[in-house]
Amino acid sequence: MLFKKVYTLIFVRTENQILLGLKKRGFGVNKWNGFGGKVEQNELIVDGAARELKEECCLDVKTSDLKNIAHLEFTFEGEPLLMDVRVFSTNIFEGTPAETEEMSPKWFNYEDIPFNDMWPDDRVWFPYMLKGKLIYGRFHYKGLDTILDYKIQELESM
Numbered sequence: 840m841l842f843k844k845v846y847t848l849i850f851v852r853t854e855n856q857i858l859l860g861l862k863k864r865g866f867g868v869n870k871w872n873g874f875g876g877k878v879e880q881n882e883l884i885v886d887g888a889a890r891e892l893k894e895e896c897c898l899d900v901k902t903s904d905l906k907n908i909a910h911l912e913f914t915f916e917g918e919p920l921l922m923d924v925r926v927f928s929t930n931i932f933e934g935t936p937a938e939t940e941e942m943s944p945k946w947f948n949y950e951d952i953p954f955n956d957m958w959p960d961d962r963v964w965f966p967y968m969l970k971g972k973l974i975y976g977r978f979h980y981k982g983l984d985t986i987l988d989y990k991i992q993e994l995e996s997m
């Protein structure tokens with residue numbers, strides 16, 4: 840039986856760039872990713888997303904400006920955890936991204952996204968996100984680097 844745990848991921852975008860963070864510790868360390876993490880028991884998912892963005896790179900966003908653009912599920916061979924990841928995007932934000940203990944933020948041009956230093960599944964679903972599509976995707980891993988199988992589908996609505 841799998842234990843489902845909800846996580847968030849926020850991508851802050853401008854017309855030409857996307858903000859990624861290099862994870863300095865913990866799950867996904869040394870990979871570039873959006874900002875996010877666990878959702879606490881007492882908070883709404885969107886509030887958890889905004890909280891993690893602030894904690895991880897000091898940016899402020901309004902939850903009403905967050906667009907839910909993907910629902911991703913990750914499972915890992917031999918592990919009981921199902922990671923239920925709610926992905927958000929926004930082009931409205933306040934502040935300047937700053938390094939924290941968790942993340943080193945950096946703006947990337949869309950043609951320079953460092954997929955070789957990101958989770959392997961990102962190169963599968965990022966193109967959908969960058970085209971403004973809504974998606975459901977699930978990825979079954981062996982270890983942290985090998986995708987054993989996956990499914991991805993475009994959605995009309997989340």
Ligand SMILES: Nc1nc(SCCc2ccccc2)c2[nH]cnc2n1
Nearest residue numbers: 846847848866872875876913958960
């Ligand atoms: N892009 C991406 N992100 C994650 S975890 C994102 C959610 C998270 C979880 C724990 C700490 C911080 C953030 C992935 N896992 C497996 N493939 C993956 N791809």
